[in-house]
Amino acid sequence: MAADPMRIRAQAQGDKAVVRVLMSHEMETGQRKDSAGKTIPAWFIQEVTAAHNGKTVLNAEWGPAVSKNPFLQFTIKGAKAGDKITVNWVDNRGEKRSDEATVT
Amino acid sequence: MKALWIGAAGLMGLALLPVQAQKSSADAIAEYRKMLEDGNPADLFEAKGEALWKQKRGPKNASLESCDLGKGPGVVKGAFVELPRHFVDTKKVQDLESRLVTCMSTLQGLNADEIAKTPFGRGEQENVTALATYVAAASRGLRFNLPQAHAEERRMYEIGKRVFYFRGGPYDFSCASCHGEDGKRIRLQDLPNLNKNPGDGIGFAAWPAYRVSNGQMWGMQLRLNDCYRQQRFPYPGFGSEATIAVSTYMGVNAKGAESIAPSIKR
């Protein structure tokens, strides 16, 4: 995987876990032009999935409206300390990134 | 996300209009910071910097783990809030970024002059920024306490004060033109008075910072570079004496201020 790793923190809070993810991605909209006047090609995360102990719990379809270095936060019911959280993304170039964290 | 941050930045700007009472401005700032505690992309640069600190790189295939940032080889925590300071091996006062380049050169065999000439955001300069972010993060919450024991540190403070007041260029601006008084702002951007401690997490205590408006991580060298650009001055060299002197002036004046670096900015 060529992209920089995501930063994932997952904290148990009672019967839930709050997961916070920072993704490293340019999220280029495809609307900007460079100094020579050429359009900078669109390059953004299109699909995000998150799994809890192997079971998919979140599915998202993103577009160019999401800004650079996106921050995502969500809560999983029934997650507890020691559980494994995996986050994946795929962008419009087909590049991917998968990172995991343990709920603390 | 960007809309949220710009909205929050706008909120902070309006909250800091002089018509507001001192107390409610402070509350608004605290609220704004709470909102942005999580999700500061500076974390990504901090992680990258930590990896670079430990990674064997360069012609000497060595890590930076024995780099002396002023508190002894390899001591990272607490180093940021004591920089710039004098270093015996280079016989000069250095700030964080120039000291990192010294270590990259002496420990790893990378070319210091080449790195200094590389534009911000490219090549090894990207790595310097990430490393600076990592080192700053290790001092988060600590208070600035730059040493002034060495004569050269005191001399740089005096040079820095004069640099701060140096008026020039087609606009006759000095640093003091904008940062020399309490309670001023450009448009809606508050300007800290850098002749003294402007408060916890303000001014010198807020950089390196992630700038949401351009998605860039800025260390103090780039912050000063862009200040001089807007002052209509010529281009300050990376790690040049003027930039180190003025950083020494600001850092010593900020004594006691809590560092919140790396922070997030509009």
Place this chain on the structure above:
Amino acid sequence: MQTLHPMKILVVVTMVLALAGCTSLPSSAELDQQTVVAMKASFRDQGIAKVDRLNQDLGQRACSSPVAPGDDVVKRIESESMATIKWPTGGRYLGDWREGEKLAQNGRGMTWTDASAAPKDNGANCYNCHQIDKKEISFGTIGPSLWNYGKLRGVSDVTDAAAAPIVQYTWGKLWNSKAYAACSNMPRFGHMGLLSEDQLRDVMALLLDPKSPVNQ
């Protein structure tokens, strides 16, 4: 009585001198000189911003301090600055306030990322430091508010002889602010070639035209 060996004296004297060197700062004048040297060595040309911008004139040098210069220097700066003012050709002071507002809003020009230093490519930067039209809430506070500028000064007809002192002061202040305050924070828009005569006329109109939104 034992005489001190000359070497011992030399060593003691050298140590005293060395210690003195270690702990004492250079004099203020020396530090001033070292600063000028450091400034010249620290900057390079970039785009239109050349290192000759660091060559200070009398006013810049005298005002590079938290302490104001002495009365005689202040008088000299102000009179020399006054002498630089070029009054508008044909005695026409006012242009178009609509263009003036655009100039006031425009903060561009003269940086190393600006392609040209020509006045037509420069903004007047006014809102960075001043409140002007009350409708604009994004204004700076480095300079005083200019809201109702002409109205507060009783200017209802700019061609009236009674208005002449204010009209001339305003032009003079825009042309070379240091003519009225030696260490003024305000750039010298005419003297430094930042804005053209016509652009200054437009800014004048924004401030003084009774029809300008600033004077409503």
